[in-house]
Amino acid sequence: MQVTRRDAIKTLGASAALLGLNLFAGKLSAAPASAASSKTACAYPFALPPLGCAFDALEPHIDARTMEIHYTKHHQAYVTNANNALASQPALQKLDLKELLARINGDxxxxxxxxxxxxxxxxxxxxxxxxxxxAPGGSSAPSGKFADDIAAAFDSFDSFKKQFAAAATARFGSGWAWLVYSPATGKLAITSSANQDSPLLTGDVPVLGIDVWEHAYYLKYQNRRADYIAAFWNIVNWTRAGEFYSAAKTA
Ligand SMILES: [Fe+2]
Structure with a gap:
């Protein structure tokens, strides 16, 4: 779906809580010492947000070394490269991350x-x-209206999990699978995206996502992406996903 810059800005504005408040000013604690302090995640120059747990906190589902490399190397590289790309762009430097993303599909x-x-x-x-x-331990399932809406959209929670896993499995190469809220339809949907394309670029608001780049799982799972996806359900923070859903719906 091609969206106009106006559409993108509208969507991103509606999801300000996602990228502005909930996402980067979250309640996470126990961040590694390398996490940003004076810099912020959403304003240029960008910086790593807190990870929210120790590198080994998601064992055995995601191993500590993968978490460490994923966070300190891969995520840091995106931060560094985004900052470098903006180094000679003083007008764009003034935008926060959500505003910047809104401009990407524009002219x-x-x-x-x-x-x-x-x-x-x-x-x-x-x-x-x-x-x-x-999150460590995750939570077994969504609750309340969030759970009801998932069941209504996908027949049942188990059916949702199967459809989400299928999207994650089918994403060729590097990318993501998402549970998104579509402001255009007012419904939940399962999508996937290539590379680092954000759902926000096409007007959707992310509620849940799984990184299926090999850097997210290869050390432990090698080619067994399906095993990584199955393990993912053990660490989903459904409470947080529900907060993203509520914020998206009420924005
Ligand atoms: Fe990643």
């Missing part, structure tokens, strides 16, 4: 800057979201 940013920001600002936003919807 004011040309190549190669557009691709650099789509990949790296997108990668930064996606990972900052991802760290928030995974």
């Amino acid at each position: 004011t940013i040309s190549e190669p800057l557009r691709t650099a920001l789509r990949n790296n600002a997108g990668g930064h936003a996606n990972h900052a979201f991802f760290w928030q919807i995974i």
